[in-house]
Amino acid sequence: MSQERVHLSKSEPEAYKALDAFSREVGRIARDNGVDDRLKELVLMHCSQLNGCAYCTRVHHDRAVAAGISSDVMSQLPVWRESGVFSERERAALELAEAHTFIHRGGISDEVYDRVGAVLSEKEYLGVSWLAISINAFNRVVIAGRYPVPPLA
Template sequence: MSEERRVHLSRSAPDAYKTLDAFSKTVGRIADEAGIEPRFKELVQIHASQLNGCAFCVRVHVDRAVKEGLDADVIAQLATWRDSGVFTERERAGLELAEAFTFIHDGGVPDEVYDHVGGILSEDEYVALSWILVSINAFNRVAIAGRYPVPPRASGKA
């Protein structure tokens, strides 16, 4: 199979990519100030990336999640989070919000989701998590559009 040539957006417009990266760092600070734990941040970003089909961002955030102490079992449970007992009530609310933001084109964030998540997360947490989801969805689109490659892992690395 021949390698398809795609425009690499981050290289072709580095100032735009640097701005997106700076935005992401600002969002991270907002999340830290709101008390969103690193585990929680990574879980919602992995889930949104899975839903978008962004293998590149899934790899990036799985690597970060492992550094934050998440194990393979918890990460594997993301696909079945509604039926899994490994997530906290807050994490489950965040995963529900991740789905609403990822599929926002299907009528926005439904009132039921907004009310349910808002009953679990504080307003600051809801705002921070929303910005995290805006950010990861933007990065997913950049990576998917450019078909950023995800090479196989070197042997011995998780």
């Protein structure tokens, strides 16, 4: 049996508080740049799903419900390319979120940048990018520490 994992946020609370403050600032930036709660939660949930972060997926499920996103729409996130439930703007944001999540696969390609840029404004691009960067950081903290999945709210 392996040892209990180090709980990063409890072991270094100041670092976690800084990450939380960063995330809150990113949320403000996203909102100020035209990213509404629905789009924000779709991006945060999808990045968490792609990273395999059950904890953050659960947290953002509850927030998505509060933002008015139906269970049908949430169930379509993994297959957004084939699904007809997402707007062009949401599809562009999801594509950008995936590119940030898988940044190690060659960065943000010119093709993705051009497709997304044809739909999202520069400010929306910035908002979605910072959201993806922020949640990817949180996902890594949570996955590394194997945080238990909270119950549904």
